[in-house]
Amino acid sequence: MNPLLLLLLVSLTFSRASALDGGTSSNRNEPSDELRVEAGEVQAILSTSNNVSTTADSSIYATDDVFSNEKYEPLATFSKPVSEETFKLSHQDVTIQANSDDKKLNILIITMDQLRYDYIQFIQESMPIYKDKLHVKTPNIDRLAKDGVWFQNAYSQFASCAPARATLRTGCTIERHGIEANRMLPDYTNDPIATRKINSVRTYDQILFDQGYEAESFGKFHLPARWYRSADNSKNAISYNTYDLDMENPIFDGEEEDADEYLKQVAFWVDESDFPQIYQPGMQNNVRTSCLYTPIKIDPRYQKPYSERAADFSMFGVDSLPPKYSLATYTGRQGQLAIQRLAQQSKPWVLTVSFDYPHSPWVVSEEYAQYYLENQQDILTPPNMQSKFDNDWYASKQRADAAKGFRDPNLVQGFSAVYMGMIEQVDEWIGVLLDELDRQGVSENTLVAFTSDHGEFLGAHGMGGKLGLIEEALRVPFLMRLPGKIEPGTVVSRPVGAHLNLLATILDYAGLSSLDKSDGTSLRPLIAGSSYNELYDDDFCVSEDAEVKKLGEFPNFMIRYEHWKLLIAKSADYDSQDMMYNLATDPYEMNNLLSRKKQSLQLIGKAEHLRCLLVEWMLRQNGGAKKYYSSPKYNNGEGHGDIQEVTQRRSWNEVAQWISDSKLRFNPPVMIDGKWRSNAFLYVGRTTSGTLTINDISLKGTGREYFSLSRRQGVVHRNGHLRIRVAFASESRVDRSDLLGVRIVIRSDVSVQKVVIVPWDELVE
Numbered sequence: 001m002n003p004l005l006l007l008l009l010v011s012l013t014f015s016r017a018s019a020l021d022g023g024t025s026s027n028r029n030e031p032s033d034e035l036r037v038e039a040g041e042v043q044a045i046l047s048t049s050n051n052v053s054t055t056a057d058s059s060i061y062a063t064d065d066v067f068s069n070e071k072y073e074p075l076a077t078f079s080k081p082v083s084e085e086t087f088k089l090s091h092q093d094v095t096i097q098a099n100s101d102d103k104k105l106n107i108l109i110i111t112m113d114q115l116r117y118d119y120i121q122f123i124q125e126s127m128p129i130y131k132d133k134l135h136v137k138t139p140n141i142d143r144l145a146k147d148g149v150w151f152q153n154a155y156s157q158f159a160s161c162a163p164a165r166a167t168l169r170t171g172c173t174i175e176r177h178g179i180e181a182n183r184m185l186p187d188y189t190n191d192p193i194a195t196r197k198i199n200s201v202r203t204y205d206q207i208l209f210d211q212g213y214e215a216e217s218f219g220k221f222h223l224p225a226r227w228y229r230s231a232d233n234s235k236n237a238i239s240y241n242t243y244d245l246d247m248e249n250p251i252f253d254g255e256e257e258d259a260d261e262y263l264k265q266v267a268f269w270v271d272e273s274d275f276p277q278i279y280q281p282g283m284q285n286n287v288r289t290s291c292l293y294t295p296i297k298i299d300p301r302y303q304k305p306y307s308e309r310a311a312d313f314s315m316f317g318v319d320s321l322p323p324k325y326s327l328a329t330y331t332g333r334q335g336q337l338a339i340q341r342l343a344q345q346s347k348p349w350v351l352t353v354s355f356d357y358p359h360s361p362w363v364v365s366e367e368y369a370q371y372y373l374e375n376q377q378d379i380l381t382p383p384n385m386q387s388k389f390d391n392d393w394y395a396s397k398q399r400a401d402a403a404k405g406f407r408d409p410n411l412v413q414g415f416s417a418v419y420m421g422m423i424e425q426v427d428e429w430i431g432v433l434l435d436e437l438d439r440q441g442v443s444e445n446t447l448v449a450f451t452s453d454h455g456e457f458l459g460a461h462g463m464g465g466k467l468g469l470i471e472e473a474l475r476v477p478f479l480m481r482l483p484g485k486i487e488p489g490t491v492v493s494r495p496v497g498a499h500l501n502l503l504a505t506i507l508d509y510a511g512l513s514s515l516d517k518s519d520g521t522s523l524r525p526l527i528a529g530s531s532y533n534e535l536y537d538d539d540f541c542v543s544e545d546a547e548v549k550k551l552g553e554f555p556n557f558m559i560r561y562e563h564w565k566l567l568i569a570k571s572a573d574y575d576s577q578d579m580m581y582n583l584a585t586d587p588y589e590m591n592n593l594l595s596r597k598k599q600s601l602q603l604i605g606k607a608e609h610l611r612c613l614l615v616e617w618m619l620r621q622n623g624g625a626k627k628y629y630s631s632p633k634y635n636n637g638e639g640h641g642d643i644q645e646v647t648q649r650r651s652w653n654e655v656a657q658w659i660s661d662s663k664l665r666f667n668p669p670v671m672i673d674g675k676w677r678s679n680a681f682l683y684v685g686r687t688t689s690g691t692l693t694i695n696d697i698s699l700k701g702t703g704r705e706y707f708s709l710s711r712r713q714g715v716v717h718r719n720g721h722l723r724i725r726v727a728f729a730s731e732s733r734v735d736r737s738d739l740l741g742v743r744i745v746i747r748s749d750v751s752v753q754k755v756v757i758v759p760w761d762e763l764v765e
Helices: 003-011 039-046 121-126 139-147 161-170 192-200 204-210 259-267 327-342 366-374 392-402 409-439 498-509 524-528 601-620 642-648
Strands: 106-112 149-151 214-219 238-240 242-244 249-251 284-286 291-295 316-319 349-354 362-365 446-452 478-481 490-492 540-544 557-561 564-568 579-582 663-665 670-672 675-686 691-700 707-709 714-717 720-730 743-748 752-758
Touching: 106 204, 106 327, 106 409, 121 139, 139 409, 139 446, 139 478, 161 204, 161 498, 204 214, 204 349, 204 498, 214 327, 242 327, 249 327, 316 366, 316 409, 327 349, 327 409, 362 366, 362 409, 366 409, 409 446, 446 498, 490 524, 498 524, 540 601, 557 601, 564 601, 579 601, 601 642, 601 675, 601 720, 663 675, 675 691, 675 714, 675 743, 691 707, 714 720
Parallel strands: 106 349, 106 446, 149 490, 214 238, 214 349, 316 362, 663 752
Antiparallel strands: 149 478, 242 249, 284 291, 291 316, 446 478, 540 557, 557 564, 564 579, 670 675, 675 720, 691 714, 691 743, 707 720, 743 752
C-alpha cells in the first residue's frame, strides 16, 4: 500500500466504534414607565446631522461558502513514526472523581452549523406536519430537552456564520461587536470601525478566564483571532483549540481554527488512484477533503465527468471515507478528550465543542446516509416550496435557487436525506460528550447549552442555504440543562434570542451577573417562570441582517412578538416591500399581510406596534455616545441612522389612530416584594398629519381593582405614539376567571376603542 495512504489511515485511528466505547449513545438605557416617542423627539435623541455625505458601497461580497482555488501544501513528514495509537495518545479513557470546585459551575457549549430548528427528532414528533413522515434520529439531543429546557421559539441574531457566532460568544448585537458579514474574516483589521468594535467587547471565554476558569474550544471558531486572547491581550484565554497528531497533545494553533484545515492537509496526499477498490465512474472530488464522494441528483456534477474543482456549497452526496475520518468524529473526539482532561483539574472550566455539520459540503459517510436515502420518498417536502415572495431581494434569491433544483421535491428529498445523516452522526457524538460528563462525575455541576448558528432553507420557498430573516434560515434549536437548577422538561414558548442572551444566562447561573456588560438579558427568570416585564415589554426578540450594500435593498430587522413577525428595512424611503406574518395561521410565511391593498385597522396597529418595539430596542442598545443605531457612519455614511430611518419608514397605510392590541395578554404573575405581579404594555399612536388628543384611558369591569395604568391621557403628533404600562398586582392569588370582564377604554378626539384584558393561560387570537 502507498505509505502516504497508510499514514492517512492510521493517523485517525479512533473509529466510530471505539469512540463510543464507554457510553451509549452595559449597562442599558432603561425607559421610563411612560415612554412617549414623537418624531421630533427621536430626532433630538439622535442628534443626527443632516449634512452627512452619502456613500454607497456597491461591492458584492462573497459568503463563507465561496470556493477558493488556493492550493494546499502537504504536511511536513512526521518527526517520529506514526503508530496505530496516534490519536489515542497517552490519554486513556479513564473514569475519575471530579475535583472541580463545587462552588463554581462548569460550562459545556455544544453548537452545530446550519442546523434548522425543526430537524430534531422530538420536535418533528411534536409537529403534525411531520406525522407519517421520516424523522431524523437525535436521541441524545432529545435527552437534553427531556432533562432541561427547550426554547420553542429561539432565533439566531443573524442567519450567517460569523455574525451569529460573534453574538453567541459576546452576547452583543451585530452593530456592537462589528462582525457584520463572513467576508470580514480574517481581514477585519482593514476596517478601523470593525477593529475598534471587536476589541471593545468580551467573550464568555475571556470573562470566565479572568475569573479563574480554564477555557478550551474545539471545532469551528470562525471569529477574530483576537478573541482567542485574554481581555487585556496579555495571554491566551483559550488554552487549547486543536490536536497535534505528531506531538500527541492538545495544542493551541492561532492560524488554523479547527479540524477542517487538518483534514484538507492530510487528505491532500491521497490521490484517487490509491483507492482502486472503491473508485467508480461518476465519483467526484470533495474539495474539502480531496477525497472521493458519490454525488446525488441535486449535485451539479451528478453523472458528469470527474472534476477536481467545485464550490463546497454545491456538493451533495455519499462520502467514500468511513465515519472515523469525518470532521464530526475529529471534533467530537477532541471534545471527549477535553472533558477527560478538564475533569482532572481543580479549576472550573468552560468548553466549547462546535461541530461543522450539517454545513456544506453536504457529504456524509454511507453508514449515516443509507437509511435516509433508501427512505427519502417519506421525507417531508416543504409546504412553501412553490411560494413566491413580493420582496425583490428574496424573490431574486428564489429565482437563482430554483435554477439549482430547490423547487424540485425529489431533489430536495435527496438533499434532506444527506442532511439528516449528518445530523445523526453529530447526535451520536453529543451522546458521547454527555456520557463522558457522567463518567467523570461532573454532570451535576455542568451547565450544558446546545444551539446552532443559523438554519437552512432546505427547499423552503424554493431556496437553499441561509441568509435572510425567514423562519427556516433564522430560527434555531436552543436547549439548556443544569441538574437541580433547571426543571427537567421545561418548555419556554416566548420568542427569545438564543445567541444574544446566552452569555448573560451563563454568567447568571455561574453567579457572575455583575460582570455582564452584554446586550442580552439572562433567561434564568424566564426558565424559572419568574419573568414579569418589569421595565418594558420583553416578550419579543430582534434579529438583524446588518451587512449594508444599499439601505433598503432588503429587510434588515426581524421582530417577533407572540405569533406576529415583522421584517423591515432600515430606510425611510426605499421602495421595497416589508413583510409581516401571522405565524399562528401562516407558519410557513406564504401570506405577506403588508402586500394587501386593503389593510385592516388591526393589522396596521400590529405593524406599528412591532415597529415601536424595534425602535425602543434600538434605543436601549444604542451604546450612548457610540450611537450604534443612530449614526449613519455604521451604514457607510448613508441615511440618518437606523433609529430615524425605521421610525420614519412606513410601507403600510397611514391612520389617524391605531392601537397595538384589541386583546392585551398578560403572563402568569410572579411574587415580587410581597405581591403577585405581571405587566403588559399597550401602545396608541397616529401616522397621519395633525395631532391625536387622548382624553381618557380608563379601566372598566369586574376585577379592574387589580390593575393600574401608567397614564390616562396624552397628545400624540404624526408618527408618534404613547406607551401605557398596564400593571397587575395582588397580595394573594387571583383566579383568572375573576378577571375575564376587565377592559381598557380609550377615548380620543378620533374614536372610542376598547381593549380586552386577557389573563394568563389564554391564547391571543
